[in-house]
Amino acid sequence: MGKIIDALQQALPLLGVAANVTAASTSNIFAVPDSAWKSLNDSVSGRLHLASPAGLPCFTSYESAWGLDANAPNAAQCQTVKSGLSTSLDIISRFGGYHNPTFSTCMRRGQKCTLTATEGIRNDTCFQGTVPDYYVDAQSVEDIQKSLQFAQQYKLPVTIKNTGHDYRGGSAGVNTFAIWTHNFAPDPVITENFTPDECPSPVGPVVTYHAGQIGTHLYNSLQGTGYMIVAGSCPSVGPSGGWVAGAGHGIFTPSFGLGVDNVQQMKVVLPNGTYVTANRCQNQDIFFALRGGGGGTFGVVTETTTKLHPDQEYSYAFVQLPVTDVRGANEVLVANAERWSEEGWGGVYGVLDVAGSPNLVWLGYNANLNLDEGKASLKPVTDYLEALPGSENLVSIFKTLPNQITAQNDPVLLSILLPEAGVSLTRSSRLVPKKNFQTADGQKALVDALMENKFGWGAVIASPTNYTLAESDQPGGPGESSVSPAWRDSIWHLTYTTTWDPADPVATTPEALASMFQEMSEAMDPIRAITPGAGAYQNEADVYEPDPIGSFWGEKNYARLLAIKKQLDPDNLLSCWNCIGWNVNDERHECYLNVRGIGPSN
Template sequence: MAPLRLNLALLGTLATQALALAVTRRASVASIPESTWDAFNETISGHLRNGEPMLAPCYTRYNGESQTPDHAQCANLQKNGGDLTFATGQFGYYVQSQWGACQTTGDSCTFGAIRPDILTPILDKCEQGSVPTKYVDVRSVEDVQKTLVFAGENNLRLVVKNTGHDYMGRSSAPDSLALWMHNLQPPIELNKDFIADGCSESSGDSITFGAGQQFQGIYDFVEPLGYRIVGGSSVTVGAAGGWITGAGHSMLSNELGLGVDSVQQLKAVLPNGTHVTANRCQNQDIFFALRGGGGGTFGVITEMTTRVYPRKETQFVQMVFTNLLPVQQRRLLDILVENGEKWAEEGWGGYITMFNLGTIVFIATPLLTHDEAVESMKPLAKFATTFNLGIVKVQSTESFREGLDPFVQIQELGIFPGSAWALSSRIVKRESFVQSKQEELSDILSDFLNVQQNPLEPSMQILVVCLTMPTVYSKTMPESDLPGGPGHASIAPHWRDGIWQVLHFRTYDGSIDNPKLVQRIAQRAHDVMEPLRAFTPGSGAYINEADPWEPDHINSFWGEENYARLLRIKREVDPGNLLMVHQGVGWEESDARFSCYPDVTA
């Protein structure tokens, strides 16, 4: 009966919160007098800006009014829009372009995938879409504090944005004010034998950095010092934003754990403007919530301190298989499934990207010697030689950054300017890899690649198998970080027993502005995951890389016990629900900020 009582308690809490929120109506940004905006801007050192889509300077019509295009700026944007370092430094940019649009109305401001695109800005119009109307270019903790207080006092819709790496649309909303954290980048500091505030013992060597710091800068900092760090494979992701608040997986997660496992201290501004320090010794509820509870929900992280680890020889395997026949693709899937659990136990981490007639394998392990890694990869090597697909080589390096760079280059090239991505995902636990289930798992994954393509829904199908679960780490994780301990993170329990994270992408041209077509593509990406969901009962998805319409998202993202604690914390720190995101803790589905999400049937 205990689970039933918990369910009823959760339902009662949700119902109470929903009733409280139902009477809340957010004010339009346009309803705030200019004099009020001007006065606010003075308190934040002039850091208030008008938000506009990145490509707005290219268009002759913007938000229904004629304008003179800035041809020099437009040429620069078109030339560099595919450079993620440049693009993520623009407020109006979103890596998945649909989140800058209003997908239910077709209002958007993007180009086709082929650049330069001269005709679109002449023949089409640029609309605000879901790009926040105004934003604060945050340069200090005080900017965050004053913005949160201002938004609360004026009942404004508020979002938090860092780099625009956002699969769920949490960093955009129509008619909103945004906190743009990207430029909060004080110098990174190395802390030898770091002792968190209020603690008495060292937790090891760590680095401290600001909320806007991207992994590019972090890797550049730690590499010459002889360290590794648990970090993302995309170097333009912000380390202290959605990545860490969602869990933060890495090629090194198998050995070293998730991002939330390495974090030693977070500083954040709560919705009421209070700046707090959270770690395993103080503000443990906040520390719990900010490590897995989801971005843009409990507070705004301004500073993060996380462990760094000594260099270690790592074995890398990179292989590109092209022009695979269906029978070859299926055999490759069988090999991956048959060896999935074994390779996880051997420390392999990385990414296997499969599409139509090709596959990219990029994996690494720091737990095997070169000879052991060669032996481990024999099934893959045999596959390659059998079909005359090349030689699987294992390369050793003590520089993780050096080993990672080739994949970074491939990945960055794979993100086309103006592309949109519909996706769904699932964490596949150890129990799904037993021999009796392997064929069915291979069947399901094979179907992902062979789903009949509707010519009226132009999109490319991609299957990504992420070997980024903390398989080895979770067996020996510190007792203090287990459930009930001061370092427990709010991620769902299935992370600790996961072997793979499987993602299904449908990429399409972001200039498509037909709401019905966009909805159908999103619906198809949602539906295709159903067989894997059914095959993996009791599992879930990674909140940062999930289907935006994830079924049973509470259990999928957190589990009921974690969610009950998160909801209690949410109501304590943000009773007015100032910070709210789609499928976040305590979200209210009827809020107008979600009006641009397609109507996908879960």
């Protein structure tokens, strides 16, 4: 679209007819005067942009919020987009790119702008879907303040987007104004003995990073410093964004705590444009809300300061073998789960593809056990697999990793995570409490429930089972976080997952998507039935989780979060699907399906 000022000059006249084109819209975005948009653009140094789906260069027509128009496809740009369809870092470099492309489409109307790698220019329409209409490419605190003040003035629905690495569509929204923080990413800064603002004493070594920083760059910045950090496992996850806002798990959280436990200070622009610092000594309600209350809700975090730990060696285990006796495989994994948790393993294990070629996979990292102890810890599962027919195909790798960066770049770990980029998927999940593993009857009930699903399962072992929560962070303390209490007593973050091609015309019909989401949601019901009062990791949860309040936060935390939300954002300008204080019938959610009675009613 050329330079932004040219694009705006071309688009602004359309605002005069927007009322006719979008007569059903309730968004105030179409009532903003042309002069106001130009003024905002000037105030953010020309970084106000019209937003479009990443696939637009490959289509011959384009239906945006202002109606249907011809589009001049660009073969070179189209090829660039297609070549990065499954590359996480490429996807997140475009505002209109989403890690899970289905959530940039209008699922309810079957309207999309998705591509396959083999297609060229398509004589078809690219639909705006849920991609916001305008965005500011925010690269400073002032950019964010100007944007939020503008949104307040005109009562605009606001979407916050960092990387778009999201499994439930939280960084997209119909007819919204977006703030994109991905390019607000100066180099991380280490402070050897940091004292949080207004606090009386230092907390030790920390690293401070900004809103747009991503995991792979943060890990690389720490290489050779002698320090390690708790952050996400996937390279494109933004540790200052939705990751920590939802709790923040990774392969080392069992021993070093969740992301929320490690944060020492956050700086945030509130919905009214005020810039504040939150920590255990000031703005404690905001600190509580930002650490577990969910992303895109309470403000725009610009800077996070988190604890550093001495780097060390880690024991590594990877075991894999096709299995025919799925129940037997489930039984050995369930029987040893509590002990593995107590020993500090982090990673993932489970039985995959149970409807096709069942495969037992066990991938783990341990900061507490040496190599021999690690082998002994996994002996029950390796003995079981070695006794099976076909054990000559057993993959069994045990080794010592010298540091965190080696662990994070483990080819096996990346082979699990990276294929999710650009692929549409949905999952259902549950934090399974320790008590479900502690009796023979409990183990049997869990195995029985696992046997009812057809998708296969993966247990992410990321609960802080070997981490002692500081007294200041206990319930009622100044550093209390708002994550589900279930995190503190769970052994598994159990997940079921299914995927589909986001450009498949059959798989992406509203009927097919609704069926897929419903089947995935209902598949977790047997686990929900035997884990009453447990929770779910909101960042990797069922899109149609039947009890989001109880599962993501718990009633007590939710009540406090809702009160904070009403105080900070009384007009609910910052919102997303299943976020604190959300309205399911808000126009920004109109492209979601209605599944299990959950979803927009219009």
